[in-house]
Amino acid sequence: MIKKLYPTQYIQSIYEIDLLQLKKNGIRGIIFDIDNTLVPYDEVEPNTKIIDFFEMLRKNGFIITLVSNNTEDRVVKFNEKLKVFALHKSHKPLTRNFIKALRMMKCEKNEAIIVGDQIFTDVFGGNKAGIQTILVRPVSDKDEWKTKIKRGVERRIISKYEKYLEQNQYKGE
């Protein structure tokens, strides 16, 4: 079923996340992918905009976990200044580390949301785990080769998803 590949929401960037709405929906924990969700995959450190954003999230009571498929080196270094929960080599779409992240944040499935740039890892994995997902546009055109080969298919799924949203809106009127 293609719906298993649909996110709960699709937005341009992490800065468009509607925090008030998340709070209203009882969300306390945010699980972020790193590469191309927060920064390009070849940027070692978070920029100040990310650092400030995370600080603001924390001040608003959100707990954060980074769940990445990248290496321990990459994730630990990236997290040095952020100091949030972080899991590397997650093998998304496997759900293991999403479930582990819930445990670390002491959240139930319906109290967390996953934010990522990839349908086949972040969104599909989140749907399998029963956690809501926010798909964001990749922050950079640069991808690792294994990601690059999936982008064409992803674009087709996103356009189907957008049509699906439109149709459902009309049904609701």
Ligand SMILES: [Mg+2]
């Ligand atoms: Mg990514």
